Amino acid sequence: MVRIAIVNMKGGVGKTTTSVNLAIGMANEGLRVLLVDMDPQGNVAHSLKIRAHQNTIYDLLADDMVVDQVIRTGVRENLDVIPSSNVAFGLENRLAGETLREKIFSRRMKAVTAYDFVVVDTSPAMSLLTVNTLLYVDVVVLVVSMDQMAIIGAVQSLAGLKRILSAFESPTKEIMVLPTLFNASTNGSKETMTALQEDPDLAPYLVPLVIRQDVKLSYAAASKRSIWEYDPRTRAAEDYSKLVDYLLKRLGHEENEKTDVVETEAKAEFFG
Secondary structure: OEEEEEEOOOOOOOHHHHHHHHHHHHHHOOOOEEEEEOOOOOHHHHHHOOOOOOOOHHHHHHOOOOHHHHOEEEEEOOEEEEOOOHHHHHHHHHHOOOOOHHHHHHHHOOOOOOOOEEEEEOOOOOOHHHHHHHOOOOEEEEEEEOOHHHHHHHHHHHHHHHHHHHHOOOOOOEEEEEEEOEOOOOHHHHHHHHHHHHOOOOHHHEOOOOOEOOHHHHHHHHOOOOHHHHOOOOHHHHHHHHHHHHHHHHOOOHHHOOOOOOOOHHHHHHOO
């Protein structure tokens, strides 16, 4: 079982969109996936039309429910979900006095072994919930939108997560940087991509593909569907399919791939 966190300390970079579509994309490949929302905003539940008034991540971490009690099974074929809600905003204070509070999530998730992948969406802050996530996962995917301020935020996020991983015993083996909201028709996106490639901190972790800007991702989220359910012919569906294929190959699940990873137009231009 591989555990993946989707992170950035900045909001509006495509974090939840990536978490949801990556999880469903892997499930579409026949893999068993658990999607966990560690963000009190609860956007995963909104995106997948889940009622999240009770039996949420709050109940798992603060009320000692066992993990089976908070997992929503069969949200999609091969996809189960642990949702969050705004009640989770109180978790920081609730857990502050707990012993080894940074690893509460890891302890509560020990019984979870029946999945091929666990995908965790995180809050846009280096909160106690984010620290708990970082100390649970094997892989961290840092999403970076294509604007200059996002690069600065990504450098700060990377430095912060490295400090956390070095300060505690962590299972994290890989860090990846994923460019999102890329628009090849704008100079801003092109300049930001170049800056990302040349940044000495971020470039070593850069994956060889991008998620292009596509308004249909917003339409899909508004309709509470994944991009494949909304319109599988979109460039966003194409890009997330390539991301799924890339991660399966890199993380040792090549036998589940349907197609080889194909370069996007942005990769061809910038990595070519």
